[in-house]
Amino acid sequence: MTNQDKKDVHSVTPQVIIDFLKNTIPFNELDEDSLMKVAQNCTIDFFPKGTMIFKQDETEVEYLYIIQKGGVKIYLKDEEGMVTLKDFRGEGSYIGALPIIQGTRANLNVETVEDTFCFLLKKEIFLELIEDNPKFAQYYLKSFSEKFLRTAYQELRQHRVAPRTEGTLYMFSVHVGDLVKSEPKTIAATDSIQLAATRMAEYHIGSLLVTDEQGEVIGIVTDKDLRTKVVAQGRPVSEPVANIMASPVEKISSHKVCFDALLTMMTKQIHHLAVERQNKIIGVITSHDIMVLQGSSPLYLFREIVSQRSIDGLYPLSQKVPLIVRTLIEEGAKPNNITRMITILNDHILDKLLSLMIEKYGTPPVPFCWLLMGSEGRKEQTFRTDQDNAILYQDPENPRKKEEAQEYFSAFGKEAIEHLVKCGYPRCPGDIMASNPKWCQPYSVWESYFDEWILRPEPKQVMHAAIFFDFRPGFGKLDLGVRLRDHLTDIAKRQEIFLLHLAKNCLESRPPLTFFRNFIVEKDGEHKNRLDIKKRGLVPFVDFARLLSLKFGIKETNTVERLRLLYEAEHISKELYTETVEAYEFQMQIRFVHQLRMMEEGLQPDNYINPSDLTDLEKQTLKEAFAVISRLQAIIKDMFPLI
Amino acid sequence: MGLLQLLTTFFKKKRHPVLEDNHFYFQDFDQDRPLNEYEFVVYDSELTGLNPRKDEIVSLGAVRIRDLKIIPQENFYCFVKPRGDLPKDSTLIHRITPEQIQNAPPIQEVLEDFVRFCNGGLIVGHYIDLDMAFINKVTKRYLGGPLANPCIDTLRLAQLYKEEEWGNYYDQFNYNVSYNLADLAAEYGLPEFEEHDALGDAFQTAYLFLFLIRKLKKGGITTLKELYLAGRSWRWLF
Numbered sequence: 001m002t003n004q005d006k007k008d009v010h011s012v013t014p015q016v017i018i019d020f021l022k023n024t025i026p027f028n029e030l031d032e033d034s035l036m037k038v039a040q041n042c043t044i045d046f047f048p049k050g051t052m053i054f055k056q057d058e059t060e061v062e063y064l065y066i067i068q069k070g071g072v073k074i075y076l077k078d079e080e081g082m083v084t085l086k087d088f089r090g091e092g093s094y095i096g097a098l099p100i101i102q103g104t105r106a107n108l109n110v111e112t113v114e115d116t117f118c119f120l121l122k123k124e125i126f127l128e129l130i131e132d133n134p135k136f137a138q139y140y141l142k143s144f145s146e147k148f149l150r151t152a153y154q155e156l157r158q159h160r161v162a163p164r165t166e167g168t169l170y171m172f173s174v175h176v177g178d179l180v181k182s183e184p185k186t187i188a189a190t191d192s193i194q195l196a197a198t199r200m201a202e203y204h205i206g207s208l209l210v211t212d213e214q215g216e217v218i219g220i221v222t223d224k225d226l227r228t229k230v231v232a233q234g235r236p237v238s239e240p241v242a243n244i245m246a247s248p249v250e251k252i253s254s255h256k257v258c259f260d261a262l263l264t265m266m267t268k269q270i271h272h273l274a275v276e277r278q279n280k281i282i283g284v285i286t287s288h289d290i291m292v293l294q295g296s297s298p299l300y301l302f303r304e305i306v307s308q309r310s311i312d313g314l315y316p317l318s319q320k321v322p323l324i325v326r327t328l329i330e331e332g333a334k335p336n337n338i339t340r341m342i343t344i345l346n347d348h349i350l351d352k353l354l355s356l357m358i359e360k361y362g363t364p365p366v367p368f369c370w371l372l373m374g375s376e377g378r379k380e381q382t383f384r385t386d387q388d389n390a391i392l393y394q395d396p397e398n399p400r401k402k403e404e405a406q407e408y409f410s411a412f413g414k415e416a417i418e419h420l421v422k423c424g425y426p427r428c429p430g431d432i433m434a435s436n437p438k439w440c441q442p443y444s445v446w447e448s449y450f451d452e453w454i455l456r457p458e459p460k461q462v463m464h465a466a467i468f469f470d471f472r473p474g475f476g477k478l479d480l481g482v483r484l485r486d487h488l489t490d491i492a493k494r495q496e497i498f499l500l501h502l503a504k505n506c507l508e509s510r511p512p513l514t515f516f517r518n519f520i521v522e523k524d525g526e527h528k529n530r531l532d533i534k535k536r537g538l539v540p541f542v543d544f545a546r547l548l549s550l551k552f553g554i555k556e557t558n559t560v561e562r563l564r565l566l567y568e569a570e571h572i573s574k575e576l577y578t579e580t581v582e583a584y585e586f587q588m589q590i591r592f593v594h595q596l597r598m599m600e601e602g603l604q605p606d607n608y609i610n611p612s613d614l615t616d617l618e619k620q621t622l623k624e625a626f627a628v629i630s631r632l633q634a635i636i637k638d639m640f641p642l643i
Numbered sequence: 644m645g646l647l648q649l650l651t652t653f654f655k656k657k658r659h660p661v662l663e664d665n666h667f668y669f670q671d672f673d674q675d676r677p678l679n680e681y682e683f684v685v686y687d688s689e690l691t692g693l694n695p696r697k698d699e700i701v702s703l704g705a706v707r708i709r710d711l712k713i714i715p716q717e718n719f720y721c722f723v724k725p726r727g728d729l730p731k732d733s734t735l736i737h738r739i740t741p742e743q744i745q746n747a748p749p750i751q752e753v754l755e756d757f758v759r760f761c762n763g764g765l766i767v768g769h770y771i772d773l774d775m776a777f778i779n780k781v782t783k784r785y786l787g788g789p790l791a792n793p794c795i796d797t798l799r800l801a802q803l804y805k806e807e808e809w810g811n812y813y814d815q816f817n818y819n820v821s822y823n824l825a826d827l828a829a830e831y832g833l834p835e836f837e838e839h840d841a842l843g844d845a846f847q848t849a850y851l852f853l854f855l856i857r858k859l860k861k862g863g864i865t866t867l868k869e870l871y872l873a874g875r876s877w878r879w880l881f
Binding site: 010011012013014016017039040041042043044045046047048068069070114115117120 | 710711712713714715716717718719720721753756757760831832833834836842846849850853854857858862
């Protein structure tokens with residue numbers, strides 16, 4: 001029935017295939033004649049999502065399949081039926097080359113994960129091309145080995161397992177319990193300081209746990225205590241150790257990884273941690289133990305910050321944060337750990353800066369609390385996050401004090417912001433900063449702000465105020481901030497109208513993906529064809545966690561922590577919790593890698609991802625992450641049926 | 644009955660041999676075979692206007708589907724010179740200019756080849772009734788009768804698929820849907836072709852057709868008959 005044999009004058013070259021192949025490696029290596037030959041010997045087939053194209057060891061492969069649109073997953077199934085995922089392939093990728101070249105049946109299972117259109121090239125033609133075009137052939141031969149290598153790396157990243165090479169990778173794999181070398185050395189609370197010093201010298205250790213009459217651990221004494229509390233103060237060595245011990249002991253459970261120990265130490269500014277297993281202390285680890293494991297450590301930067309004596313000296317330190325983050329990413333740290341680490345480092349810089357400023361300005365007329373908002377408030381800073389901060393001070397008792405306080409904090413706030421800018425934290429475009437008089441206010445005014453937002457919500461205001469609901473006390477008299485948080489937690493959960501506005505806000509952003517490879521990207525402007533991963537991908541998760549936390553009276557601000565608390569209080573299911581955290585962290589990871597790359601190229605980091613920079617596997621995972629957003633929105637719709 | 648048939652045969656214009664072939668093939672048409680055993684010719688034409696009485700074809704495009712695969716090199720594509728003028732407003736749509744068709748053959752010179760290309764296949768098109776009205780007008784004039792090919796309309800299939808989707812879709816009251824070929828292609832994520840080019844649209848329709856017959860009834864349509872039956876249930880809607 002074909003008219004082709006008659007050389008039909010009204011038939012034209014199938015341009016669709018030629019155009020596509022010209023942009024597809026390795027077909028772009030072919031000359032016009034070969035390309036024409038390919039085009040004349042291709043057919044086009046459609047496989048709905050979920051179609052098995054190849055069945056391992058069964059399918060006779062008659063064609064090379066070139067994916068025009070859609071995507072497939074490739075996997076192995078062993079005798080026990082265990083499935084190992086090998087790869088995802090998308091547009092421009094091929095399947096079937098290896099079996100054709102080796103003359104075997106399909107060696108893997110191939111199943112479409114999207115509605116997929118393929119060009120089917122007859123295997124004889126494919127083999128001819130390989131024979132005639134060395135460059136073309138090379139691609140397939142080379143890619144077999146490289147592809148497997150790349151896949152291996154992708155899988156590592158996917159499961160976030162630290163690569164097992166020598167050296168620097170212990171932070172996230174070694175458990176705290178593994179660092180404990182010996183039984184804990186103890187001393188009775190009533191024993192003398194001198195006996196403690198003798199025993200420490202005897203064991204060559206820097207700390208002893210202090211026990212009561214029942215043998216329970218009640219405190220710890222370290223060589224630093226001997227220096228600062230005994231020698232420096234001229235305290236008699238005959239006094240009982242109980243007088244100089246730190247109590248209670250900071251503990252960490254033995255199954256935590258070293259990274260957690262490091263975070264605890266840095267947060268609490270201590271160097272010793274008691275390791276606990278099933279409520280029993282099994283030993284003590286020190287920051288030194290961890291540093292021995294870790295070549296270049298965040299601890300060094302941490303030390304540099306703490307030991308700084310001048311404000312100018314702080315300026316260059318925040319620039320070093322990215323260096324540390326790079327190591328952390330390479331070692332496979334979870335994004336939430338990385339942001340927590342960045343937050344701790346930034347908090348220390350802030351702490352040091354404000355302390356030095358207070359030395360200069362003198363004690364403030366009334367106690368105050370430095371509030372951190374937005375991503376800083378959620379402990380989710382990446383690189384160079386904009387400043388979002390405010391000052392909350394105690395209500396002055398009389399008008400004179402009030403004036404004094406206004407004057408002091410206004411100048412203090414303005415200068416602090418300038419210093420922070422010099423440290424490399426850009427100004428907030430919305431002017432939510434302590435230098436803005438509106439956001440530098442006594443407690444009663446702050447309370448009235450929140451009352452206004454919560455009790456008389458205007459849709460626009462609610463949106464505007466969202467970042468305020470993520471505040472956390474950052475420096476100074478933290479109680480003030482805690483009190484404000486208690487207040488708002490208490491009233492917010494009962495205000496249905498306010499929550500409804502927030503919920504509505506959550507439903508406004510549409511999940512960014514419909515088809516494989518078909519991201520919704522920015523349509524115009526300088527970010528054309530890129531995906532704003534923050535706005536489209538991350539914000540819906542943050543909004544969801546905030547809304548539910550306010551509804552259920554949870555005071556935490558960190559998104560992952562909020563989700564954990566929601567799950568523990570059984571407001572969300574375990575599956576949803578796991579899925580949400582995984583989806584959120586994966587996107588954070590993509591964003592980190594993107595921003596790090598930009599910074600290493602000397603660019604200002606932003607949130608615009610170019611989908612073509614992602615591997616198929618990353619795209620697929622990202623797509624699954626976006627799918628979770630629809631689920632979150634469905635839950636919100638359920639919870640707030642009035643929307 | 645026999646007499647009537649005899650009379651009509653007698654008084655009818657003599658059919659061109661290529662049209663005889665065309666009719667012969669569909670005399671005993673068996674609808675019960677699996678879909679992949681049929682050949683389909685996906686057809687689109689560009690016109691000077693929408694009125695079959697006075698408007699004419701300016702371009703024909705068609706591509707073959709065999710074994711439910713598009714055979715892109717088996718295509719038919721040509722411009723034709725209409726007898727009348729090429730109205731300006733139609734040029735604005737298909738961008739075919741009077742110069743382009745100046746040296747094109749008149750329809751009667753390509754018609755025989757075109758019918759030969761269609762012979763044996765079911766004709767598939769998007770809003771195919773319109774294209775058939777135009778092509779049958781010229782086959783009647785020049786070849787002595789209309790084409791006998793059964794036709795399948797992808798627009799109707801798309802409506803059917805939409806209705807199927809709506810059954811378990813919360814947006815089912817959104818009547819703001821478009822059945823425009825390009826809009827459907829975008830909605831279903833099909834590779835996209837140049838619009839208002841007869842061959843481009845034929846390819847686009849071919850992709851849409853493959854998509855729909857595999858997606859309808861969750862892939863449960865196996866024979867041609869089932870495809871027709873599937874299309875019947877919604878007729879009351881229109």
